[in-house]
Amino acid sequence: MRRRLIGLLALALLAAACTAGGGGDDSTTAASIDPNAQHDPLTLTVWSNFSGREFDVTTGVLQSIKQKYPWMTVKHVGGKDDAAILRAINGGTPPDMAISFTPANSARYCKTGAMQDLNPYLANDKVDKAAMWPPAIFSYTQFENVQCVLPMLTDAYGLYFNKALLAKAGITEPPKTLSELTAAAEKLTEYNADGSIKVAGYMPLLGFYSGNTVNVYGRGYDAKWYDQSGQPSLATDPSWAKMLQWQKSFVDSIGYDKLQKFAAKLGGGDSEWSAAHGFEQGKIAMMIDGEWRTAFIAADKSKVDYATAPPPTADDRTDLYGSGQVGGTIIGIPKGVKHAAESWLLVKYMSTDSGALTKLSDGLRNVPSTNDALASSELASDPHFKTFMEIFKHPKSTYKTLTPIGQVDEDLFGTFGQKWQAGKVPDLQSGLEQLDTQIAKQLQLG
Amino acid sequence: MATVAERPPAASDQARAAERRRRRRRSARHRQLVALAFLSPWIVGFSLFYVYPMAASLYFSFTQYDILSDPVWVGLDNYRFMFTGDAQFWPAVRNTIWIIVFLVPLQVVFAIGAATVLTRVRRGLSIYRTIFFLPTMVPLVAAAVAWVFLLNPGGPVNRILGFLHLPEPLWFYDPAWTKPGLLMLGLWMVGQTMILFLAALLDVPTQLYEAAELEGAGPWQRFRHVTLPMISPVIFFAVVIGVIRGFQYFTEAFVVSQSGDATGLDNPIGYPQDSLLFYTSYLYQQGFEGFHMGYAAALSWVMFLVIMACTLVLIRSSRRWVHYQGGFK
Numbered sequence: 001m002r003r004r005l006i007g008l009l010a011l012a013l014l015a016a017a018c019t020a021g022g023g024g025d026d027s028t029t030a031a032s033i034d035p036n037a038q039h040d041p042l043t044l045t046v047w048s049n050f051s052g053r054e055f056d057v058t059t060g061v062l063q064s065i066k067q068k069y070p071w072m073t074v075k076h077v078g079g080k081d082d083a084a085i086l087r088a089i090n091g092g093t094p095p096d097m098a099i100s101f102t103p104a105n106s107a108r109y110c111k112t113g114a115m116q117d118l119n120p121y122l123a124n125d126k127v128d129k130a131a132m133w134p135p136a137i138f139s140y141t142q143f144e145n146v147q148c149v150l151p152m153l154t155d156a157y158g159l160y161f162n163k164a165l166l167a168k169a170g171i172t173e174p175p176k177t178l179s180e181l182t183a184a185a186e187k188l189t190e191y192n193a194d195g196s197i198k199v200a201g202y203m204p205l206l207g208f209y210s211g212n213t214v215n216v217y218g219r220g221y222d223a224k225w226y227d228q229s230g231q232p233s234l235a236t237d238p239s240w241a242k243m244l245q246w247q248k249s250f251v252d253s254i255g256y257d258k259l260q261k262f263a264a265k266l267g268g269g270d271s272e273w274s275a276a277h278g279f280e281q282g283k284i285a286m287m288i289d290g291e292w293r294t295a296f297i298a299a300d301k302s303k304v305d306y307a308t309a310p311p312p313t314a315d316d317r318t319d320l321y322g323s324g325q326v327g328g329t330i331i332g333i334p335k336g337v338k339h340a341a342e343s344w345l346l347v348k349y350m351s352t353d354s355g356a357l358t359k360l361s362d363g364l365r366n367v368p369s370t371n372d373a374l375a376s377s378e379l380a381s382d383p384h385f386k387t388f389m390e391i392f393k394h395p396k397s398t399y400k401t402l403t404p405i406g407q408v409d410e411d412l413f414g415t416f417g418q419k420w421q422a423g424k425v426p427d428l429q430s431g432l433e434q435l436d437t438q439i440a441k442q443l444q445l446g
Numbered sequence: 447m448a449t450v451a452e453r454p455p456a457a458s459d460q461a462r463a464a465e466r467r468r469r470r471r472r473s474a475r476h477r478q479l480v481a482l483a484f485l486s487p488w489i490v491g492f493s494l495f496y497v498y499p500m501a502a503s504l505y506f507s508f509t510q511y512d513i514l515s516d517p518v519w520v521g522l523d524n525y526r527f528m529f530t531g532d533a534q535f536w537p538a539v540r541n542t543i544w545i546i547v548f549l550v551p552l553q554v555v556f557a558i559g560a561a562t563v564l565t566r567v568r569r570g571l572s573i574y575r576t577i578f579f580l581p582t583m584v585p586l587v588a589a590a591v592a593w594v595f596l597l598n599p600g601g602p603v604n605r606i607l608g609f610l611h612l613p614e615p616l617w618f619y620d621p622a623w624t625k626p627g628l629l630m631l632g633l634w635m636v637g638q639t640m641i642l643f644l645a646a647l648l649d650v651p652t653q654l655y656e657a658a659e660l661e662g663a664g665p666w667q668r669f670r671h672v673t674l675p676m677i678s679p680v681i682f683f684a685v686v687i688g689v690i691r692g693f694q695y696f697t698e699a700f701v702v703s704q705s706g707d708a709t710g711l712d713n714p715i716g717y718p719q720d721s722l723l724f725y726t727s728y729l730y731q732q733g734f735e736g737f738h739m740g741y742a743a744a745l746s747w748v749m750f751l752v753i754m755a756c757t758l759v760l761i762r763s764s765r766r767w768v769h770y771q772g773g774f775k
Binding site for chain 2: 090108
């Protein structure tokens with residue numbers, strides 16, 4: 001009996017070893033077809049994590065490919081996150097095109113070949129990458145020269161400010177440096193009789209809204225996540241410590257508890273995606289947020305009189321003014337698809353066709369991702385939105401350094417930042433060194 | 447007259463005995479095959495969906511594996527890193543132990559209390575029973591979202607606290623209050639355990655109470671020396687299941703820590719400040735955010751072994767305090 005059990009276990013282990021990570025053709029040669037030749041009708045499946053209105057808008061644009069290739073139909077399946085896409089790729093039943101909201105995962109997709117290298121397809125079709133896209137997109141769509149995904153619109157972070165509140169405080173133009181931001185926030189912050197915050201000039205708490213991340217603030221210092229050798233550099237690049245010290249002194253000048261209570265009373269993170277949003281309610285005078293907020297402000301019928309500007313930079317890095325954190329939806333052809341050439345036609349359409357991107361951008365209110373679409377988009381006439389298009393085009397705008405651990409480094413730093421602002425990190429330098437060690441160990445895990 | 451050579455009787459008996467044995471063996475084998483045929487759907491299912499995944503995850507726990515590439519054998523590295531190098535491992539363990547230590551006993555006490563109250567209800571028992579049981583019908587995610595709303599610092603609970611001039615905690619935004627908030631959610635969903643205790647309480651023979659009363663036992667003594675021993679098998683069951691669920695505590699903490707974070711970037715798993723980083727949330731983060739499947743497999747095997755050990759300890763200890771009617775052990 002014992003022998004049988006051992007035999008069974010050995011067999012199972014062998015089977016596990018043999019089947020692990022198996023399947024799929026790793027070759028990255030570009031399959032090609034003549035799209036204008038006679039073709040049998042074909043339905044391509046696209047997976048994304050879109051839902052609700054955004055799902056409908058995206059489906060409409062995906063299906064518009066039929067006008068270009070009448071033989072092609074698209075079936076759009078929502079509610080599929082990156083884990084679901086990876087499982088399907090691993091199981092050998094991937095969708096013909098995958099849409100991901102997590103650019104941080106690009107490195108893994110490229111490194112493992114989970115998404116096919118699109119360079120051969122781009123070369124076959126003579127697509128000039130440098131002419132097609134602003135340089136910022138390459139910071140989150142390729143890894144070690146493998147272009148395994150392409151952008152389908154993008155996001156950019158900028159400063160939103162309440163014009164009426166700034167005018168009331170005698171501030172004539174938006175802050176361009178972090179010192180100016182702190183000074184303006186001090187003037188704009190109003191308190192209730194009990195000392196609690198009535199109107200926040202600016203909410204500096206990390207983890208509050210989407211623009212309050214170490215990543216977004218770090219861009220204002222050009223802080224580097226990793227050094228030349230690929231090792232984490234949060235402790236060795238002094239920009240991070242400077243940024244955290246600025247942020248902590250800002251928090252301390254108002255009071256961590258007061259800010260926490262104010263954030264919580266607004267509804268915390270939940271208020272970000274509702275009409276209770278602090279900025280839309282006139283309870284926050286300035287904030288850093290993505291371009292999508294313009295659509296939310298309109299949809300929520302907020303009466304806030306606002307304008308947008310590039311995010312402020314560190315006092316000694318005014319050369320960065322105009323740039324910011326960018327990065328958005330990515331699309332690619334999963335490993336093991338049955339109709340790679342046809343998938344490429346769809347990926348190319350959704351990532352390079354100005355008409356499709358403009359329509360998508362109008363519907364989703366995200367920044368068009370190609371130079372042509374940026375130039376032709378009607379959104380450029382919207383001064384609120386134009387700011388974000390300019391930020392995206394700025395040569396110094398970028399995404400964080402990609403690594404195969406996805407967003408784990410951001411999560412670790414985010415948690416560290418929360419402890420730091422709460423006064424639970426007694427020695428910043430030592431804390432950052434420990435954080436570097438932790439991220440390095442995560443990288444070693446593969 | 448030719449004599450007929452008769453086979454020796456002993457040899458004939460031996461042959462018949464051998465034939466009987468063969469038939470018995472054939473019959474036994476036939477019965478085994480029939481049993482096997484009937485069992486085969488279960489055996490196939492068990493092998494495919496339990497034995498194989500467990501063996502595979504055991505193998506992966508000794509590898510560096512990201513789902514997409516072939517696993518690379520790293521020996522005990524994952525286990526070594528877990529215990530000596532991973533700064534997030536021990537906070538996750540501490541949070542998990544916290545929820546087990548506080549939630550399991552409180553749920554048992556609360557469930558016994560609610561069930562005891564229900565045994566005293568004269569009219570409308572089914573209505574009260576339904577009210578207590580109803581929360582367990584709510585999907586965990588929906589329940590967690592509802593409690594995020596209730597415990598919102600500007601929400602209904604704090605309004606009542608403010609009206610009573612009591613301190614208004616920030617609940618899920620303050621690391622000191624996140625786990626107590628989850629305790630309240632856990633107690634709200636205690637209906638299933640409460641129903642078990644209600645059945646157990648109603649099953650206690652009334653003559654035992656009568657005998658205790660004749661002996662002069664007061665309410666507390668009756669509860670301590672009659673009720674508790676008689677419902678101890680259900681307490682044991684509730685504790686074992688509660689401890690196992692405590693180790694696997696995930697959904698409520700995950701929903702609460704991610705609430706309001708549509709981008710998935712502003713609230714890391716375990717927000718705020720890792721106060722909601724439980725063992726399984728950390729396992730999820732490693733497996734599905736970092737795609738460290740090898741390490742996640744090692745984490746899951748350690749959890750499996752710890753759950754096994756705790757369950758065995760509870761079973762061993764039950765001999766001392768669990769009483770079965772009729773002396774069943």
